[in-house]
Amino acid sequence: MFSLRYKSRLVLIGLLAAIIFPSGYALAGEVTHQPLNMSFVYPISTNNNPDVSSSLRLSLLYGRLHSIRGLDLNLGASILHGEFRGLQLTGAYSQVEGDFRGISLALGPTYVRGVVK
Secondary structure, three states, X not given: OOOHHHHHHHHHHHHHHHHHOOOXXXXXXOOEEEEEEEEEEOOEEOOOOOOEEEEXXXXXXXXXXXXXXXXEEEOOEEEEOOOEEEEEEXXXXXXXXXXXXXXXXXXXXXXXXXXXX
């Protein structure tokens, strides 16, 4: 019914999607990693669990993760329950519960509970 070439493309697309957008499920206290995280308004995002770390987050209204090491682009609010290292560009509000190391450019307030370096 379907050609071998068509089936191999579907398998390749599925494998790439699994690598880029893993499920984000984790046991209690375990943090998983997603290279790319996209969020409209949490929980409508590529992570269904906030215990996820990421290297790049793109968020429209509200993004929620454990930690980021890399680039964080948010038009609305951003909440991290762990540490941040990198560049953060936020439109409305940014909150980091852990340590912050890097640069944050925000139009609204930025709240860091840990150490800022």
